[in-house]
Amino acid sequence: MKSFDQIKKYIFVLPAFLLLVGILMGIQYLNATPALSDESSQTEYVDDYCVTFSAPSGFYDDDFSLTLSAPDGFSIYYTLDGSLPDETSEHYTAPLAVTNVSSPEKKYANQTIFSVDGNNVSGDVPDQAYIVRAVGINDAGVSTDVVTETYFVGYDGFYDGYSVVSLITDPSNLFDSKTGIYVLGDSYYESGNELDANFMQTGSDWERPVHIDYFDMDKTYAFSQEGGIRINGNSSRGDSRKSLRLYARKKYDGNSLFTYPIFSNNIYPNSVILRRGTFINQFLPSLVADRNMGTQDYVPCVVFIDGEYWGIYYMIERYDTDYLAGHYQVDDDNVTILKDGELFSGSAYSLEDYRQLLAYMDANDLSISENYDTVCSQLDIQSYIDYYATQIYINNFDFSESKNQVMWRSDSTDAANPYADGKWRFSLMDVDLSLTSFGGVENYATNSFSDTESAVVIQTEETMFKSLLANASFRQQFVTTFLDLENQNFSYATVRAAMDTCLGYIDDPDMMDAYFANRPAYINDSLAETFSLTGTLVPVTLSVNDASMGEILLNTITPDLSSGSWSGNYYTDYPVTVTAKPMDGYRLKEWLINGEHITDPSTSVTLPESGADIQAVFEPLS
Incomplete structure (x- = not known):
């Protein structure tokens, strides 16, 4: 132990040192x-x-x-x-x-x-x-x-x-x-x-x-x-x-x-x-x-x-660990980010896990439920579908598993946080080359499932999409999600309203307007061809008795019913799922689906050739 004589010089020097630091x-x-x-x-x-x-x-x-x-x-x-x-x-x-x-x-x-x-x-x-x-x-x-x-x-x-x-x-x-x-x-x-x-x-x-x-x-x-x-x-x-x-x-x-x-x-x-x-x-x-x-x-x-x-x-x-922590409340010290299939930040073990997942998907028949479930335990399928369906709809031919793709996962789990489950999720980036013409046809008419360089690579050379297509559950989820996006996020009314708020920034508003006005008529045929759909595209109309009492979740979207009703088109090959979302103080009394009374809060609706008219009837709790 130092004596006072040994340490007192520090006591007298410290104030002068701190003053110098302050200056x-x-x-x-x-x-x-x-x-x-x-x-x-x-x-x-x-x-x-x-x-x-x-x-x-x-x-x-x-x-x-x-x-x-x-x-x-x-x-x-x-x-x-x-x-x-x-x-x-x-x-x-x-x-x-x-x-x-x-x-x-x-x-x-x-x-x-x-x-x-x-x-x-x-x-x-x-x-x-x-x-x-x-x-x-x-x-x-x-x-x-x-x-x-x-x-x-x-x-x-x-x-x-x-x-x-x-x-x-x-x-x-x-x-x-x-x-x-x-x-x-x-x-x-x-x-x-x-x-x-x-x-x-x-x-x-x-x-x-x-x-x-x-x-x-x-x-x-x-x-x-x-x-x-x-x-x-x-x-x-x-x-x-x-x-x-x-x-x-x-x-x-x-x-x-x-x-x-x-x-x-x-x-x-x-x-x-x-x-x-x-x-x-x-x-x-x-x-x-x-x-x-x-x-x-x-x-x-x-x-x-x-x-x-x-x-x-x-x-x-910028996609980094702070972005993930801010948006998904995950531990930024325990996340891995992959860019273009390579490690951007995080654990090399997680990169190896990803490569093993690709190898598993390539080597196993995903039409078998057990194999598909194994993939779903490691890959957020809805995130994957949202990502790929968006790329296809906007005709981005500048992406693939090794190009302009960002994936991430939480390497630690937290039962209270749905994003901290160890599954890979996707992020959208670099879509500059979207809405472009390819192969001598109008941009909106391009079959982005097969007629672009990216589509060819994804379906023939890469692992995920071509492997997942073998599974019937995946095909249904992809088709319904694709049409959810088309009917809601990429509907002409939605895009036009968004465009009107930022026309000063858009380089070619006429081109963009024409793309989203005409895209459904062409891409839906391509969707049917790719997924071997044999049904008819029919209207699904939603309404509620009082929009202040509740909303309707249709598959993955919650349409705006404040104006009275909403309508979108779906193939009859697959049912649609509607789930009642009552506001506080209210409950679902019943569904009126093509005149039929149903009381289950969530129900699957098989679509007839004439389409479906679906109304949620809400009532006060007491």
Whole structure:
């Protein structure tokens, strides 16, 4: 044991040490409260040892003077080009004139080193932001952390319907030929092979620090945070306008999550994707967000990099363990994610389990109930069907078991959580190549079960679909689910209503309108051919005596009956199942099914050639 004389020196040194740490850590105002309602409420200061700005990041109608302040003994140095300030930067001596600096002349976006074809990302959009990065340095060489702000001046009505993301990082992090993650780079110039380009490299060695300023669609300054940035995607990395990935990490500012609920689900993510591309990749998954598969929420946004306009992007959720924990309440330390049939995160044992499942499905006849039950114990069949039926309906020919497919499972079980059961489930991603024409026919007329490259691979070369087709129970569940999706999620009325809320984002609304208006007439024949259906497609009409008393679950959907009734088409080969869902204080009195009275809460209805008229009659409990 140490004597007091041995330890007392630490007692006297500790306060001075803590004071020094406080000086080193002191910086800008704190901006950690989510969703602040006005700009003025966002200027909260950590302590006296920081550089402060007289105005926060934001949108301003007119030019203004910006005053910077620092504690006594600290001189301020600043930059306006995104580079990190130090004692060699501009010395602040007078207020800065913040103005609209938009110009077609751009230092970064006009470069031609982002892709093999030499294209830049600028286009003809001159928009630029005024960015300031400042640091305080005293005579002892002690520096505050860097403070960064983004200002947009004179942008009335600026990009209505879009959030704005300002990414600021030292330009060398993106554009340096040796260390820049966005450019071709020295290795490419030496080999001539695009795979050697800087932007094709992955992993933590190719993550760079970035400052993020985020403005909501109403241009409210939502949050500011330090984070990490990487290039995202596969082949799209070779394009001049690249998708990006942003991370919240403790090593940057002490936060392991973003400090603002960016998406409508109010989950605080730890990473997000800024995806360039068409709106279809966001719109189509939104139509099936209620199904038993993962989908990525999104926010349309305009991205600026180091003050320069970089283009229209979509900020989307990223499929990772935090996504699964947030959406399904599973233990993020005990989940495995597979992408394209390979381990993305989690347990190598789980990957081996998946491969053994494929081998089992390939080697065993799944028409035998015991074999099929074995598969169902490891695979969420409804999730699988929702995923594949969606891909077929939207005619996505850019997916397979080894392409653009995400699967996951909880490696621990929890009887109280239906998602923590050890079964594999599916998530939808990368549907850009949907609704496209194939084989010289109209896109909506394509037989996506057999006439696309993906369909051929899935039915002839891969294990799951071709093996599952042998089972009668699977075929019935697939057909009824497919028609549920067609009648509800992909019905023309549903899609048209969704389109009307976001017409400004859709590249070709006439094409999309025609696709969903005409798709059923063609794909239903393909469905019948693939599943050897011999029955007739007939209408099923649902109604309730009072929509305030209850709803009806039809197979896997709960149609909206508030307008009185609902109708969809189903093949007579298989029955439909209806289940009463009374509201609190009510109960099912009876079903009226083609005039027949039935009192079972859930019943299977065999469809006659004339169709079925089904009414649920609810009544008060007392």
